[in-house]
Amino acid sequence: MPKQLPETVDFLKQAERNVRLEGVWPLAGLERLSEVLGDNSGELYAKVSFSSGAGYLCMQGSIDAVLVLNCQRCLEPMQHEVSERFKFGLITNEDEADELPTDTEPYLVEGEEQSLIDVLEDELLLSIPIAAMHQEECSEYLRQLNEKRRVEREKSNPFAVLKDLKLD
Numbered sequence: 001m002p003k004q005l006p007e008t009v010d011f012l013k014q015a016e017r018n019v020r021l022e023g024v025w026p027l028a029g030l031e032r033l034s035e036v037l038g039d040n041s042g043e044l045y046a047k048v049s050f051s052s053g054a055g056y057l058c059m060q061g062s063i064d065a066v067l068v069l070n071c072q073r074c075l076e077p078m079q080h081e082v083s084e085r086f087k088f089g090l091i092t093n094e095d096e097a098d099e100l101p102t103d104t105e106p107y108l109v110e111g112e113e114q115s116l117i118d119v120l121e122d123e124l125l126l127s128i129p130i131a132a133m134h135q136e137e138c139s140e141y142l143r144q145l146n147e148k149r150r151v152e153r154e155k156s157n158p159f160a161v162l163k164d165l166k167l168d
């Protein structure tokens with residue numbers, strides 16, 4: 001079983017040492033995320049590699065999770081699969097942000113240790129669509145609306161009329 005990630009680490013020190021981390025974290029342990037989930041059982045899985053080789057200190061990785069959201073249409077639970085990549089350039093003052101490559105987001109390092117879990121929680125929150133909805137017609141209202149549209153489309157289609165004539 002994969003082990004649990006550390007909640008906080010010294011990002012800069014990890015980058016200088018080119019540390020790689022891999023592990024899980026329970027979704028129930030993420031307070032902000034739990035507020036928007038229909039069910040916060042389960043866990044996230046992440047790989048994070050800190051590096052110093054690119055001319056700046058870097059933290060990048062991937063995060064995978066299956067979130068249970070409430071569908072905004074029928075209010076029933078739905079699964080939202082997350083598989084995201086992220087890349088941050090670690091900076092200690094705002095000016096250093098200008099020196100980062102364009103595909104690298106700046107992360108301003110403050111204090112002794114930084115929360116790895118906060119970074120991962122932010123990634124999950126960003127992955128959630130504004131209006132999460134089932135792909136299929138999940139409410140009776142929507143099913144009826146689509147049925148009505150289909151009937152109207154057939155009515156306005158001249159070929160459908162011909163078809164009716166032939167049947168006579």
Ligand SMILES: [Zn+2]
Nearest residue numbers: 071074134138
């Ligand atoms: Zn739905």
